Amino acid sequence: MAMFDAFTAIVRRDLVLAMRRRSEIANPVLFFILVITLFPLGIGAQPKLLQAIAPGIIWVSALLATMLSLDSLFRSDFDDGSLEQILLSPYPTSILVLGKITAHWLTTGLPLLIVAPLLAVFLGMPNESLSILLITLLLGTPILSLIGAVGVALTVGLRRGGMILSLLVLPLYVPVLIFASNAVEMASTGLPVTAQINILISMLLMALVLAPWPTAAALKMSINS
Amino acid sequence: MQSNLTHQLQGENLSCIRDDRELFANLCFAVHTGQVLLLEGKNGSGKTSLLRIICGFREPDTGAVSWCGEEIPQSQYYSDMAYVGHLDGIKKELTVNENLRLSLALGQPGKLTIQQALGKVQLVGYDDTLIQALSAGQKRRLSLARLLITHNILWILDEPFTSLDKQGIVLVEELMAEHCANGGMMVMTSHHDVNLQGVDVQSIRLS
Numbered sequence: 001m002a003m004f005d006a007f008t009a010i011v012r013r014d015l016v017l018a019m020r021r022r023s024e025i026a027n028p029v030l031f032f033i034l035v036i037t038l039f040p041l042g043i044g045a046q047p048k049l050l051q052a053i054a055p056g057i058i059w060v061s062a063l064l065a066t067m068l069s070l071d072s073l074f075r076s077d078f079d080d081g082s083l084e085q086i087l088l089s090p091y092p093t094s095i096l097v098l099g100k101i102t103a104h105w106l107t108t109g110l111p112l113l114i115v116a117p118l119l120a121v122f123l124g125m126p127n128e129s130l131s132i133l134l135i136t137l138l139l140g141t142p143i144l145s146l147i148g149a150v151g152v153a154l155t156v157g158l159r160r161g162g163m164i165l166s167l168l169v170l171p172l173y174v175p176v177l178i179f180a181s182n183a184v185e186m187a188s189t190g191l192p193v194t195a196q197i198n199i200l201i202s203m204l205l206m207a208l209v210l211a212p213w214p215t216a217a218a219l220k221m222s223i224n225s
Numbered sequence: 226m227q228s229n230l231t232h233q234l235q236g237e238n239l240s241c242i243r244d245d246r247e248l249f250a251n252l253c254f255a256v257h258t259g260q261v262l263l264l265e266g267k268n269g270s271g272k273t274s275l276l277r278i279i280c281g282f283r284e285p286d287t288g289a290v291s292w293c294g295e296e297i298p299q300s301q302y303y304s305d306m307a308y309v310g311h312l313d314g315i316k317k318e319l320t321v322n323e324n325l326r327l328s329l330a331l332g333q334p335g336k337l338t339i340q341q342a343l344g345k346v347q348l349v350g351y352d353d354t355l356i357q358a359l360s361a362g363q364k365r366r367l368s369l370a371r372l373l374i375t376h377n378i379l380w381i382l383d384e385p386f387t388s389l390d391k392q393g394i395v396l397v398e399e400l401m402a403e404h405c406a407n408g409g410m411m412v413m414t415s416h417h418d419v420n421l422q423g424v425d426v427q428s429i430r431l432s
Contacts, residue, residue, distance in 0.1 A: 002333070009330030013319070020318040081312025088280065089331040090304035096331070224283050 006091045007099045014103030017076075024072055028065040029111040035061040036119045047124050054123035055184035058133065062112050062141060063173050067166060069108040070148040073100065074156045074219065083223060093216035101149045101212070109141030125188065132187035132197075136180035139200040146204075146211035147172045153215045157222035176203065231258045232305070232378050232410065234279070238288035241274050248274055249431050252288075256412060258378075259405050261424055264414045266431035272414040273311070275431070276383050279412055280308050292379075304333055307377040309385060313368045315356050321367060322352040325374060332375035336407075342373040345400065361388040369397060372404075380404060382413040 018025050039057050043050055077083040077100075086096050116137055120130055151169035155161030183196035233255060240250035248271030256262045264272045277283040279290055281298045292302040315324050325339045343349050346366040356364060365388050372380055380401075386394050398420055401411060405424045413419075419426065 006330050009327055013316070013323070013327050016323065017316060017318055076316075079312075080316065081310055081314035082316060084280075084282070084308065084310060084312065085314040085328065085331065087282070088303055088306070088308055090300060090333065091331065220282075224277075 003091050007095055010096050010099030011103045018107040025107045028069040028108050032061050032065040032112055051124045054125045055181040059177050059181040066144040070152050073104050073152045078156045094212035097215045098212045101145050105142050105145040113137045129184050129188035133184045136183050139204050140176045140180045143176050143204050143207045146207040149215045153218035157225040232293055233257050235291045239285045240287045242286045256410050258408050260410050261426045262412045263426055263428040265428055270431040306379040307372050308381040309368050310383045313364050317356040320353050320355055328371045329374055335374050335376040337373045342370040346370045362393050365389055378409055380411040386417045
């Protein structure tokens with residue numbers, strides 16, 4: 001199917017690009033690791049307190065790390081004219097945009113997932129909540145990339161869009177943060193977390209279906225400036 | 226098969242206002258198969274704005290552009306057109322081949338393969354070269370190679386001769402004449418004198 005080929009071509013291109021500009025992938029992960037390792041140093045020898053706030057720390061750091069990586073989503077394509085070519089493709093822009101978001105998640109969300117267990121142990125998180133932490137990250141980080149894409153698409157045409165981007169996107173990230181960190185906290189006390197997980201799944205599905213369209217429309221608007 | 230049909234790009238009563246300045250008003254044109262529309266005018270006269278309106282990036286303040294009688298944006302139009310603008314649309318971290326393969330995936334395959342197209346624009350042997358290592362003229366030729374590998378009828382070119390040397394200009398003119406002879410058409414802007422043998426060129430001067 002030609003449309004699927006176009007989608008995979010975009011994903012593959014962005015992955016190759018990410019491999020060739022390694023610092024861009026390394027940056028958010030490094031930030032994530034640094035912030036989390038600084039907390040125990042700042043709080044001092046209080047393992048109980050650290051354990052209690054661990055889910056929040058990990059999720060807030062994941063959220064900020066994603067925010068940090070958002071600008072790179074469309075910036076270079078906007079600057080070198082690749083975005084114009086993507087918009088002129090006969091295939092639906094929303095599908096191609098979804099390809100770019102997928103690649104963005106694979107290069108920024110997935111690495112967080114890989115280092116998170118190590119950092120969770122470091123913060124003294126109980127083993128029972130470790131799997132729930134991974135599930136929430138697996139469901140939550142793609143939502144962050146999808147919602148973020150709408151914000152970046154709106155601000156990519158502005159020279160200093162960084163501040164507006166955080167104002168636009170952060171409020172929309174809050175529900176993910178609340179449900180995800182709450183699920184991890186509940187899991188550590190042995191309570192059921194099905195409700196939170198289901199809500200995260202529904203948020204992911206909704207973002208997956210609803211985010212690519214406004215992103216495509218916003219890109220068309222940004223290119224016009 | 227496509228060359229037997231005639232296609233038509235038409236602009237009616239187009240006007241464009243930018244920052245309270247009217248760039249052009251009530252502009253009408255029609256381009257048919259085999260023809261070239263050359264937009265002339267000094268810097269800031271609205272050539273690029275008109276091209277972007279024809280591409281569908283920008284909406285005209287009045288009037289409409291239509292392709293084969295149907296107003297754009299429409300999906301058939303986007304599979305029949307190709308645009309090379311000021312920006313190359315080429316990723317500098319990728320190789321020549323990777324760039325062309327992406328363009329191919331984003332469009333529909335055209336008459337030439339990637340190898341044949343590289344031959345046409347005299348970039349044979351550069352397949353695995355990173356774009357960073359290419360000169361400005363070579364990059365320009367590569368972005369024109371994109372037009373050859375995908376299916377398209379209408380070429381929209383913004384200053385296609387920028388940074389090309391004399392040989393490069395002759396080469397690109399040959400490609401353009403060939404495209405028009407094979408049932409294609411073009412809309413372009415240029416500061417250079419365009420020398421297209423045996424092609425019906427209309428020009429519009431924007432002021």
